[in-house]
Amino acid sequence: MSIEPLSFPTDAAGWAAFATERPAERIARVHEVDARLKSGSVISARERLALWNDAEIALQQALSEAYVLSEAHPDAAVRELAETQVQAVESLTSQRLLDRDLWAAFSEASGDGLDPDETRLLAHLLRDFRRGGVHLEATERERARWLADRDTELSLTFSRNIRDGRREITVPRSGLAGMPQDFVDAHPADENGMVTLSTDYPDLMPVREYATDRATRHALVGAYNDLAWPENEPVLAELLAVRAERAALLGYADWADFETETRMIGSGAEIRTFLARLDEASLAAAEAEYAVLVERLQRDVPTADVVTIADFWHLLSTIKAERFDVDPQLVRSYFPFDRVLPGVLDVTGRLMQVEYQPVDADAWHDDVRSYDVVRDGVRLGRIHLDLHPREGKFSHAACFPIAPGIADRVLPEAALLCNFSRGLLEHDQVVTFFHEFGHLVHEILGGRQRFARFAGVQAEWDFVEAPSQLLEEWAWDPEVLASFTANADGHPIPADLVRRMRTADAFGRALEVRRQLGHANVSYELHIHRPADLQAEVERLYASTSPVQPLPGLHPYAGFGHLTGYGACYYTYQWSLVIARDLLTGFAGGLMNETDASRYRHLVLEPGGSQDAKDLVEAFLGRPYSFEAYQEWLGEASTEVAVPRT
Structure with missing residues (x-):
């Protein structure tokens, strides 16, 4: 059976209706489902789970469409309408988990006769009800509802201020x-x-x-480090307070404990343990790298005694040119956007055994390129690439789901919102493109699930970056890059240059881990301690984590968009990287090896969230994942510090 993709409007009135009437229709559908579930007329647990799935499909469709419009539509009025619908859908989601009649429909249901997918869904659903606060008394349930709604409202405001803070x-x-x-x-x-x-x-x-x-x-x-300040100062302070109260009301020690209950790491205390391990693993190499940065800075600025974050990338680039013969301007000459885009499509298409067929479809902006993802003549999903900056658009790089992939019911769709140049790209931007495309293919290939709860990128939140971080490796492979790069004379990037780039990339790696550790410490510590002086505490955390110092007196937390979605759990990026480096060992036959790629697709990507992430990884590797590959990767940094200057 052929499932049709979404059809987007073509005029302003159509977009206003798309942003309001569609989510309203789906919200009405959810209310109908809930009325049936609470009526008592649906007897079996299987039928109840099927109805719940119907409601979740409607909610995910409404929420995903509204989120994309709120971050990408060029019309501010449409963005505002979409934000209102995001809040309405999020509010309904939290209200349902506080509804004791709905809870009773499942808590009293017998699990006998359910298949493994249904059993998993029921367990997750009962956990969600508990985490929503359904067990609380009436007054406390109402407070839990208000706190959840306020979290959504503040998070949307925080994101909007960043988006509009150019x-x-x-x-x-x-x-x-x-x-x-x-x-x-x-x-x-x-x-x-x-x-x-x-x-x-x-x-x-x-x-x-x-x-x-x-x-x-x-x-x-x-x-840049003062984006959305002072607007986001009170917003963040209240958001932290709301989350702390919500965690306490629900019986958790803090917000980190609440968030980590559903993640691989398991508890807030384990965040501290993991960050301490990163600290120990990167400290010595980072100090050695920093000494090299200071020495190089002093050749340009003899009086300088501190390397700041505004010096960091420039010094790395300079040192890599001088020590490793990697001229970044020469490198970028091989990466015109008009070759990188088809190159990423070609490489990932061959890897995933799919074709990306351009479609002449309307979208929210003329910049958007849409493609059907096809294998053996069967359309698996549709992707939308919105890759250049404009006023009012999401200002970073991310993958946004649009439609959850439900087998025989809903075609998976997703969008990339990025901010790439239309001309030459830095190699870092090429890496970012591969990274975000990793999310995109995960969303599409994992989008043939029975239940919306497990569709696409629905594994534990501290695993979801691993497939994307894995795909970054393809942006460092000489043969892969030679397949699509070209300079003005039409020559592909030389393999020897790519090898030097890889060697040079190891230098500064430990300092980059320290930078990421700083972000993780900020996200965790702010949610745990809620300091009265956000500026002073954030500056202290960054300054004490990495020898590369923050610019004093600024407010980078006001533009730290991950504080909404990732909350206390920015540790996720390094946790996922540990897994990604280990997953890479499963490609023993080479990055484009068909057998390894096929196993990876089938065992890691296509199951979506239908299995625990540790089980997906173990199935692919044939063993539990370990820290060893990451440690080895990080250890490469220290071997490059002492390379003599050329």
């Missing part, structure tokens, strides 16, 4: 010293000889790497 600075034309010529040409000076730079990624990322004018780097990175 900043600009002006610098003299001389401030562009060191920048690539195409960048300089794209940023002409005004009548006063001043050049405008923005905090959008196509400006920020090249400036922080190439600008030899330290004042320019500090000014732009400083502006």
Whole structure:
């Protein structure tokens, strides 16, 4: 049976209706399902679970569509309408988990005769009811409902302020010293000889790497580190308080304990243990790397005694050019966007044994490219690539589900919202493209589930980055890159250059882990301790975690978008990386080996969330995952510190 993809509107009125009437219809459908479940007319547990699944499909469709519009639609009025619907759907979701009549429909149901998928769904559902607060007395249940709604409202406000928080600075034309010529040409000076730079990624990322004018780097990175401030200061303070109260009301020691109950790590205390392990594993190599950065900075600025975050990427790039003969401007010359996009599609298509067939479909903006994902003539899903920055759009890079993949019912759809240049890309951006595409293929290939609860990227939240981090490795392979790169003369990137890039990449790796550790400490400690002075505490946490220092007096937490979705659990990125490095050992036959790739698809991606993540990984590796591959990868950093200058 052919399942049709979504059909998007073509005019303003249609989009307004899409943002309001569609979620309203699905909310009405959920109310109908709940009335049946509470009526007592549905006897068997299997029928009740099927009805619950119907409601969850409707809720996921409404929520996903509204989230994408709230972050990507060019019309602010549509974004606002979509935000209202996000809040309505999130509110209904929390209300259902506080409904004792609904709870009774499942808590009293017999699990006899259920198959493994149904048994798993029932167990997850009963856990969700408990975590929602259904067991509380009436007054406390109402407070739990209000807190959940307030969390959603504050999180949406926090994200909106970041999305709308774009900043600009002006610098003299001389401030562009060191920048690539195409960048300089794209940023002409005004009548006063001043050049405008923005905090959008196509400006920020090249400036922080190439600008030899330290004042320019500090000014732009400083502006970026003050995104959404002061607007998000009170928003974050209240969000932390709301989550702390909600955790206590539900019987948890803190918000980290609440969040980690459903994750691989298991408890908030284990976050501390894991972060301590990262600290020990990276400390010595990071200190050695930092000494090299200080020495190099002092050659340009003899009085400098501290490397700041505004110096970090520039110094890494400079040292890699000098020590490893990796010229970043030469590297970027091989990555024009118009070759990278088809290259990512070709490589992942061959790896996943799918084709991406362009479709002439309407979407929320003319920039959006849509493709059907096809295997053996069968459409598996549809993807939408929205890859360039614009005003009012989500300002980072992420995959957004649009439709949950339900076998024989709903075609999986998802979108990438990124902010890539239309010209030459930095290699880091190519890595990011592969990373986000990892989420995208996971969402589509895992989207043939029976239950919405397990569709697509629905495994434990501290596992979901692992498939994406794994796919980053393909952006470092000489043969893979040679298959789609080309400079202005049409020559692919040389294999020897890619090998030098890999060697150079090891330098600074421990410092990057320390930077990620700083983010993890901030997300965890803010949720645990809720400091009265957010600025001072965040600056202290970053300064004490990494030798690379934050710019003083700024407010990077106000633009730290992951504080909403990831909460206290930013540790996830390094936890997933441990698994990703181990998963890579399963590709013993090479990155494009069909047998290894097929096993990976079948055993890790296609099950979606229908199995525990540790079991998926063990099935692929033939053993439980371990820390060893990550430790070895991190250890490569220390071997590169002492490489003599060339």
